[in-house]
Amino acid sequence: MGHLQLPPGKKIAVNLGTDFDAQALWLGAFNRPSPSAMSRGQFGAEVGVPRLLELYRRYEVTTTWFTPGHSVDTFPEQCRAVLEAGHEFGHHGYYHEVPPGLERDTERRLVDLAFESFKNVLGLRPTGYRSPYWDYSENTLDIIEESGFTYDTSLMARDLEPYRPQRWQVNWEKANVAGKASHVLEIPVNWYLDDFPPLAYTGPQAGMQDTETILRRWQDIFDYAYQNVENPVYATCVHPQIIGQAHHMMWYEKLIQHIVSHDGVWFATCDEIARAWVDDEEDERKMALPDVRGVEPAPADSSWARQA
Numbered sequence: 001m002g003h004l005q006l007p008p009g010k011k012i013a014v015n016l017g018t019d020f021d022a023q024a025l026w027l028g029a030f031n032r033p034s035p036s037a038m039s040r041g042q043f044g045a046e047v048g049v050p051r052l053l054e055l056y057r058r059y060e061v062t063t064t065w066f067t068p069g070h071s072v073d074t075f076p077e078q079c080r081a082v083l084e085a086g087h088e089f090g091h092h093g094y095y096h097e098v099p100p101g102l103e104r105d106t107e108r109r110l111v112d113l114a115f116e117s118f119k120n121v122l123g124l125r126p127t128g129y130r131s132p133y134w135d136y137s138e139n140t141l142d143i144i145e146e147s148g149f150t151y152d153t154s155l156m157a158r159d160l161e162p163y164r165p166q167r168w169q170v171n172w173e174k175a176n177v178a179g180k181a182s183h184v185l186e187i188p189v190n191w192y193l194d195d196f197p198p199l200a201y202t203g204p205q206a207g208m209q210d211t212e213t214i215l216r217r218w219q220d221i222f223d224y225a226y227q228n229v230e231n232p233v234y235a236t237c238v239h240p241q242i243i244g245q246a247h248h249m250m251w252y253e254k255l256i257q258h259i260v261s262h263d264g265v266w267f268a269t270c271d272e273i274a275r276a277w278v279d280d281e282e283d284e285r286k287m288a289l290p291d292v293r294g295v296e297p298a299p300a301d302s303s304w305a306r307q308a
């Protein structure tokens with residue numbers, strides 16, 4: 001596997017990824033366009049974003065804001081403030097759609113629709129993609145490659161290092177086969193480093209965990225990376241409408257204070273991290289593998305086929 005070429009004197013790349021989902025989250029991920037859900041998205045834009053921009057400014061954090069086209073169109077003023085503060089925008093779908101449930105043409109159309117929002121409102125074209133649901137359809141990686149993205153950040157085959165994501169041919173009663181790796185670099189996400197599952201109340205999901213527990217977990221992952229992994233990347237994910245809550249801002253600042261108490265921290269955008277990646281021979285070999293892929297149907301006598 002290749003490696004990150006960190007800038008001189010730097011020991012760890014840190015991306016405090018910020019997913020500015022706003023109201024699109026409740027539309028695309030939950031199909032819940034109620035006044036209350038919209039007000040939570042509005043809180044993210046109008047309260048969470050300014051709080052985060054102020055926090056990032058104080059600690060000289062530059063990062064990537066993965067933002068659905070719907071948020072760009074609905075909250076252009078907040079997006080311009082993010083851009084003016086020197087942050088990167090990443091592509092995050094249009095209405096926070098769930099890629100595994102979409103036909104190819106629809107998925108492509110929504111990717112292009114969001115590109116239009118970024119162009120029209122902010123005059124830019126993102127170089128990276130984060131799947132709104134951290135999951136792919138069978139077409140997503142193709143669409144990412146066709147769209148010219150240089151990096152993706154939706155998958156989890158590593159935790160503290162980027163890698164070249166591979167397609168898999170999935171079989172039931174014989175081994176899966178690893179296929180051609182993508183030239184799009186994967187900067188992995190991690191559910192343990194996402195504020196939403198432990199801290200967002202959705203009804204079925206309690207989301208009321210103690211912030212000290214989350215702080216300890218996120219610090220432990222940082223410390224492990226810093227102490228045990230060469231040229232690591234520590235990439236987290238927060239949502240302005242969740243982390244922007246008063247008590248969450250308190251622990252998030254404590255996390256940043258923990259990070260900056262270490263030598264050699266490189267706060268980087270995902271685009272900067274992707275450009276610092278150097279392939280090795282194993283990466284080259286994986287990128288030259290045959291393009292095998294697809295999922296074999298469940299065997300007729302399996303419990304899954306019998307239930308269907």
Ligand SMILES: [Zn+2]
Pocket residue numbers: 019021025092096132133
């Ligand atoms: Zn999201």
